[in-house]
Amino acid sequence: MLHRRSMTRTELDSGGAHTGKRTRREALRLLGGTAALAAAGTGAGAGSAVAQSGGESFTVEDVDIESWDGTMLAASIYEPNSGGPHPAMLMTHGYGADRSSVDPWASMYAKNGYVVLTYDSRGFGTSGGEVNVDGPKEIKDAQRLITYLAEDVASVENDGPQDPRVGMDGLSYAGGIQLNTAAAEGAGKGLAESDDRIDAIVPRWAWWDLTYSLAPNSVYKSGWQTLLLAFGAEGSRDQGSIEDRLGGQDSQLYQFYLEGQATGDLSAETRTYFEKRSPRYDTGLGSARDITAPTLFVQGWPDTLFVPNEPVYNARDLEASGVPTRFVFFEGGHTATRMAGDRQKSYNDRRALRWIDEHVGGGPPADLPKVSFYEVQSEEFRTADGFPPSDTERREFSLADATNREKGSTRVTDADGRSGVAFDYPIDRETEIFGISQFSAEIEPIGATENLLFGLYRVKPDGTEIGPFDNQLAATEVAESGRIELDLIGVQRRIEPCETLRLRVATVQDGNSIAGFRPEPQGAGATIHHSAERPASLTVPARASGPGVVGPQGEPAADPDTDGEYEDVTGNCEADVIDVQRLFANREGETVRRSPGAFDFNEDGGFDVVDVQRLFREVS
Template sequence: MTRRFAAAVAAVLAAAALVPAAPAHAAPAQRTVKIRSFDGVRITTHFFRAPGLKKGERRPVVMLGHGWAGRGETARKEGQLGYLLKAGYNVVTWNARGFGSEGAANVDDPRVEGRDMKRLITWIAKQPEVRLDKKGDPRLGMAGGSYGGAIQLVTAGLDGRVDAIVPSIAFNSLVDTLYTDGIFRAGWGTLLCTGGFLNGNKLAWQVQKGCVTGLASGQIPDDVERWFRQHGPDHLVQRIKIPTLVLQGTVDTLFTLREGVATYRTVKANGAPAKMIWFCGGHGRCATGAGPADHLEKATLAWFDRYLRGNRKADTGPGFEYIDQYGVYRGAPSYPLPPAGSLDARGTGSLAFSRADVFPYLTREQEKSQSGLPFPSYVMVAEPAKKAVNVPIPAPSGWAQTVGSPKLTVHYKGKAKRAKTALFAQIVDRKTGRVVGNQATPLPVVLDGRHRTVTRDLEAIAHTLTPNSDLVLQIIPITGLFDWQRSAGTVDLEAKISIPLTTPGT
């Protein structure tokens, strides 16, 4: 691997909140220790005292996790660490095991990283600056994105000492998102596996095996799948009964909106205060309106003000907020929004496909994405396809919005050398030439000559529609987001799509 490519991988992960900036020199109000975990592994931990703290005064603390392959934030005036300190909180960051600490990364395994967090919380409770609810129980919140988002769900599900969390672009089920319907999410998988081996990082053998087999065969071994399933955190989210603010990206093609929706719905069903915000960002690229730059910062601070400080006058806003392609945020009491009909379409067509369909992609291997990285954008952004069955979607008679998952049913019959394979579905805005939300959804098919049907909810979107809208459903044989097509054959199909319309939020 070239140094240029290695640096590029680190850069794209940083842009997706996976890798924070390099640590700065320790400030006087900071102390760094190595906390010995349950198995003797030492976790490098940074404690930042709240600015302006008076002698004997105690304040709540926020644990701020970092992204995959990253390190704990230490630049006091930057990023989340900067605004949490400015808001008057004590903050603790750490290097997760395998990523700057001893041991190997086990991908937020509750049996490993989860137990690391319990040890850190016990240590935090002994710090003289930290407000306590009772002996050994600090007044504690958690924040952070991606890997640092999922560890919040794991920790809150394991340890009752956590009081409020703000998981951002986190996964609810690692298996379901990395191997959606058994199809390897190869674009991001390549970047994550590569990043996991950079900068002296160390990965558990199960992770290494999953990387190798996923990239080589597009499949996950049974033992590795069982291991990842035990991580959750979906089964741990069922235990969470504390205030939870879910932040999920509309253009996140790794941990898509459905991951945040699953977490939000579970916590809300548990009876805990729950809020969800869909923003333009995450693992991917926001090429549409991004809205106010400080929106998530303000929402996070309001959440902690209300549920960590206990300020009952703090305004946390509506229970659900979402952004459309124009960068406009709207709010509603909860998700989903009230229904307001649907846009329905159907179409037929045929596809001939083979492994050769990858060649147009390979010829672009040196193409630079808009982020300036030396690999093509298609590994993290779905793109309109030339080879496709196209089903035009009628425009509404007036202004409308869709906020949720379109439903697709495909009746098909085909023959292929490898009967079990996958097609993919995406919605293209022909006005802009972009795939809505950058998302493509796998459609597992069996092409054995029989008539068959596959029905799927497509990845959720938030999109404003007008009478001039020009959307089209595409059924395609290959996408850069997932494993390359590994079969060859033909298929005749009829596709029916229903796009839910909603009563727009205010």
């Protein structure tokens, strides 16, 4: 059933005739005002630069759509004014928001010839129902809306009965519903005559396994759990009882939160709940292995809620079934440390549009590289043929060979503070770490149980420590003696000659991440063994980078300040007049001809003697 209404955009943005504020505000005070922090600090909003000038004109109509169980979902239809049929896009919002937050993206697609249906997810905005976490009800809502596009919007192009030509795009909560709905459709768990109706998806900073997101290896992210509960309370429709004092969220979410804060882990019931909502698992509604829709994963490097490993793990399942996948990594997502500017957001959106145009709109091949990424150090966009790239090698560092450790064992306790203990490895030439590193060691808790956090850093020759990379920490509980095999968080970083790669292990969170890993209250520390008899290692995906040796012999040129310009031409860890002389003498050599951008010191797009002069001024 469809109910059309004439609410203005202003009314929609303010929530319409919204009541029950007192209950929600009291609940938020009980949460310590964390919703305000969450709203200010996640950097997870739609970009301001995506709405293009020009393009097709379109109209927007607000509608109420009856879902599969009678719940009314508030929606908006963006319809191009040109004649159809048009391909379609289905979009919703992040957790705690409403559909107005995706208006820039919806407008982008509408201007490019797509009918776009945006909607307030169940329990949020002005939709009915209770706030939950992208589970069976929300999947059926999305499936109902796909059918609505096919049957009730005359200008939508259809591939078959109840089967529109449709893609999906959206962030966080709206990324999770894409993966879960595509899994259900691919597994034949649909509500329509046709199954497998989604033609392509663009999940932006979404999850693979919510138990891994919220309590990786049984280490509870207290900070994120608090923020998410506050988000839900802030965005819900306040349909809960007065006794709940926490609005229209599923009461189980409060139970799970309180249990986690008390115990520092997820209960068996909580794990089952989140596994049913995670692409990793098939609990009757399909899994990532059932997805057939070509998928472009957009992921933030410093996202500490859904870390970069999650889209990589999702993609492995999709690729095993032959599904096309691509990645875009950028400086944003769920983070309070670094926010992507309009340049990065526009870069992401252009790739999303090309992906959808190819797989949904019938356009030319997108020709996207396997991995597109923003390099934090050079502040430039780069590409790679995989994650990790095919030319990386697995470089193993023995913990026993760390320059600041003796062979045998190392004890880490709360007394070591946020710094924990360090394992250092000098780097002799420019090295790019690109991918997911692994840690392996026999560890025994000193008391009953201990939580350990692992981060990668680079140390400059003057001792300045930079890290943890992207503010990311991997975590694991050590409940008994035994070997721990742990994936660290995926990263891309260049380490220069004369710098040191450092692994830190601590019991207390370092950095200013809002993950809020909960320390083990009863923990007394742990012992990490790294002897010949009990080997331990850090294995990193690494490749040599940089232009190479300038001249007939010597060390490779280096980039001391990691700005993409190789001032240390001789590779001796200093930039001085000797480097100017070496560059001038070899200005027509193979290395300079092959990599002119590495020596483009005046940034005019090429290399000539003026760049030699510029380097002389810089080092003098």
